[in-house]
Amino acid sequence: MCAGHSLPNVRRYSSLAMTYIVTDACVKCKYMDCVEVCPVDCFYEGENFLVIAPDECIDCGVCEPECPVDAIVPDTEDEPDGKWLQVNAEYAKVWPNITVKGTAPADAAQFERETGKFEKYFSTKPGKGS
Numbered sequence: 001m002c003a004g005h006s007l008p009n010v011r012r013y014s015s016l017a018m019t020y021i022v023t024d025a026c027v028k029c030k031y032m033d034c035v036e037v038c039p040v041d042c043f044y045e046g047e048n049f050l051v052i053a054p055d056e057c058i059d060c061g062v063c064e065p066e067c068p069v070d071a072i073v074p075d076t077e078d079e080p081d082g083k084w085l086q087v088n089a090e091y092a093k094v095w096p097n098i099t100v101k102g103t104a105p106a107d108a109a110q111f112e113r114e115t116g117k118f119e120k121y122f123s124t125k126p127g128k129g130s
Ligand code: SF4
Pocket: 022, 025, 026, 027, 029, 030, 031, 032, 033, 034, 035, 050, 066, 067, 068, 069, 070, 071, 072
């Protein structure tokens, strides 16, 4: 019998292979430079945020330098409680896949340097995908 099935979610997420994750800076920016370089198309689109599917990401790191606001980091740079890994894993399951760069929101620039955006603005609604 596999004892792993009874482990809580936090343990299950932290036992996944290495992945990159999208963090707070992406909220309301969504420039989408990242999606077109991913070799395995593992970005998923919310209304004002993108996530990476941790179980699809091959940890290549190609997307990290593409993000103009440094929102993409390896999961080793997550918060101690694994917050961003959980957000990415949860919404990658329900939002549509996105592979083509779209148009960033007209007001994206004014939110670039703001912090704590997830708590203030994050929308659980799906984006359009592409
Ligand atoms: S490039 Fe950065 S800010 Fe833009 S959608 Fe990708 S992760 Fe978000």
